[in-house]
Amino acid sequence: MLRSCTAGLRSIWALRGRREGAPRLSMDLQPARRLFSTEKVIHKDWALPNPSWSKDLKLLFDQFMKKCEDGSWERLPSYKRRSTQESEDFKTYFLDPKLVEEERLSQAQLFTRGFEDGLGFEYVIFKNNDEKRTVCLFQGGPYLQGVPGLLHGGAMATMIDIALGSCTGGAVMTANLNINFKRPVPLCSVVVINSQLDKLEGRKLFLSCNVRSVDEKTLYSEATGLFIKLDPEKSST
Numbered sequence: 001m002l003r004s005c006t007a008g009l010r011s012i013w014a015l016r017g018r019r020e021g022a023p024r025l026s027m028d029l030q031p032a033r034r035l036f037s038t039e040k041v042i043h044k045d046w047a048l049p050n051p052s053w054s055k056d057l058k059l060l061f062d063q064f065m066k067k068c069e070d071g072s073w074e075r076l077p078s079y080k081r082r083s084t085q086e087s088e089d090f091k092t093y094f095l096d097p098k099l100v101e102e103e104r105l106s107q108a109q110l111f112t113r114g115f116e117d118g119l120g121f122e123y124v125i126f127k128n129n130d131e132k133r134t135v136c137l138f139q140g141g142p143y144l145q146g147v148p149g150l151l152h153g154g155a156m157a158t159m160i161d162i163a164l165g166s167c168t169g170g171a172v173m174t175a176n177l178n179i180n181f182k183r184p185v186p187l188c189s190v191v192v193i194n195s196q197l198d199k200l201e202g203r204k205l206f207l208s209c210n211v212r213s214v215d216e217k218t219l220y221s222e223a224t225g226l227f228i229k230l231d232p233e234k235s236s237t
């Protein structure tokens, strides 16, 4: 499995740069300031297929895109940087200019989108607003290895946090995340994270999810999360 993953990656590296919108490899090695001054890179939607996506991931993606046609589901776009409005919302609560330099902040990006195609987190989230649930399709690449041949639990936890967070909306923070890792996830495989909002209690959002294999036969993890809507009266800094 790992050998096919590596072979796949070799062709990905050969292909990238030819793909529209893909930053060239040489450019990615330049200082972050140059990378982030490129509008095309900042505004690129990363939750779309690229050559590193396996057959399973592409197939599931196509199935969910079909479900989007009647409006019951929507694909959530994913950017390296939050929109200006979102950033402003969070800045109000957390950003003490004494703690984070403006120049550093201008380099900030969502760390799950900081890898070359196929090497790290490849994922897309679909949301059903009426049912208050999301489905995240996730393929963890070779740079997310923990135990040899297996996905690192922290990478799984990251995706679970993002998947649960995608059920919330608005300015929220994770207060509690509880994960039961039941089976190890093979590196480069595709998993499906089904998340739902279970309860809303004031500012508290109680969520849960499970992580399964594409054929649904393997239950990899189960998790619950508590997210808190930020209180405009409070600032954490």
Ligand SMILES: CCCCCCCCCCCC(=O)SCCNC(=O)CCNC(=O)[C@H](O)C(C)(C)COP(=O)(O)OP(=O)(O)OC[C@H]1O[C@@H](n2cnc3c(N)ncnc32)[C@H](O)[C@@H]1OP(=O)(O)O
Residues within 6 Å of the ligand: 076, 077, 078, 125, 161, 162, 165, 166, 173, 174, 175, 176, 202, 203, 204, 226, 228, 229, 230, 231, 234, 236
């Ligand atoms: C595709 C796009 C997707 C995009 C989706 C992207 C999602 C990305 C997700 C990334 C999220 C993160 O990484 S977030 C980073 C990791 N998390 C953090 O750093 C959070 C650090 N903690 C905090 O800043 C704070 O504790 C907050 C904001 C969570 C809560 O502070 P607060 O606003 O002052 O609220 P507070 O009064 O303390 O609590 C409100 C109520 O919640 C309860 N409460 C608070 N914390 C807990 C807790 N751990 N366990 C139980 N209960 C708790 C309190 O008892 C209270 O209940 P009651 O008295 O009202 O009953």
